[in-house]
Amino acid sequence: MTEEPIIQLKGLNKTFGSGEGQVVALDGIDLSIYPGEIFGVIGLSGAGKSTLVRCMNLLERPTRGEVIVDGQSLTTLSEKELRMARRSIGMIFQGFNLLMQRTALDNVCFPLELMGKSRREARKKAREMLATVGLADREKAYPAQLSGGQKQRVAIARALATDPKVLLCDEATSALDPTTTLSILELLKELNTRLGVTVVVITHEMKVIEKICSRVAILAHSHIVEMGAVEEIFRHPKTMEARTLIYPASVEETGESYPGGGRFLRLIFDGQATVRPVVTEMVLACGAPVNIAYADTKLIDGKMYGQILLELPGDRVTVGKMLSFLDDAGVKYEEEEETHNG
């Protein structure tokens, strides 16, 4: 991409506390996010995701490094300048964080009031925003009268009322049920297209990334361990951390052992091979059963990604037949003696 990044983090470090109880939440983070993209950051709990996104509007001031948003280096700004800069960076949260004593409409008016807009102007814009998120008919409702999904819609309307260039979402769907999660993700995608707002999505769920992100960074132990196009990361997860996130509860994680020959075969689907019932065909062709120890495959754009772990029969000849079948079928595989590490 030749465009200027809208968000740029350079050599970012964030350390909490000092001495014995010191926690390094972020270490040497370099990241560029470009205008109009939906960028995902995924990691397990405690990886530093919230700290990372909170550094993007300086809710958290980095210990070292630079945060550049829309051409401005935030750490060098005066307090007043920073408040101005924050108007062009919207943010939504897992807990919605609406003002409980204000109606939906007045919640959306809030950032406009802060800017000194007249009540009339603020209400006009707020109504527009509520209509955009599909809540025109609930303007008089208080947050306590709204469902989780509706609250997040109000929060989105509020975050976008000042026409920001960036929307930061910290686990914005983590408190919602799967159906509501999908509808909120679809809304974010629609707003991204319609308004051109750059969206940064923080999550611990791969399906959120899969659903709306174009690029993703994998955060583990305060570092970005992998970054790239979502499809690319799915296809070749290089690190252990990436695999753990893409194939949750994999054997590496559970460490369970399976009875049988003790030899395992890991089939790897990277979107190259044609979609077909490979295991079934193999069993039929070789005339011997296999035990499926673990499987997690996904279809993305009509291509198959994921892994299947097979426990092989003890008979070497049958194993040989199976391997040659897989070779012919163009399926990648790895043979493993021991499946659990440690």
Next chain:
Amino acid sequence: MGNMLGLVGTGLLETIYMTLGSTVIAYIIGLPVGLLLVVTDKEGIRPHLVLNRTVGIIVNILRSVPFIILLVWVMPVTRAIMGTTIGSKATVVPLVISAAPFVARMVESSAKEVDRGVIEATISMGASTMQIVRKVLMPEAKPSLIIGAAIAITTVLGYSAMAGIVGGGGLGAIAINYGYYRSNSQIMLLMVIVLVVIVQIFQEIGGRLSNKTDKRIR
């Protein structure tokens, strides 16, 4: 007996005047102090350890002096301000000095109840410290602040009755002068009943007002 009723009526008015007047002045001082304590707290929106500690210690010292001692102790101040140390007007001075730090702590605890996440959301929208105090802390804590005010009023009411011992006016003075010095147990009982009723009324009004303003309740 008619004379007695007139006496009680005047006492009641004096008590209400002392109580409400002192509470209002105590809030004028205590509300900003309480908000200052929240804002400058270690976890506050503008931490300032030295200021927070200093104000906190002053508040604690004033709160730990028993009211009856404070009453006598501040007499020179009372005379300087009011020109006298007796009567209900004079009682306002020790009442305010005693109630303001109490109010500050009540306000502090109410404002601390406001969800940290909500405050962060408003910071992320570019709110200044003053805007957060005026548009977030106070309105969001309103139901709790109202309950606190009802408690403050009833506490001040109790103190105002105590002031009767050293020449303050109102129902407390009647209870002391007639009920205690002249051993009129009926008057004593009547005063107690009137005070209990007033406390009930203020609590009830506070509770209802708080519930009515609180939009967290469906």
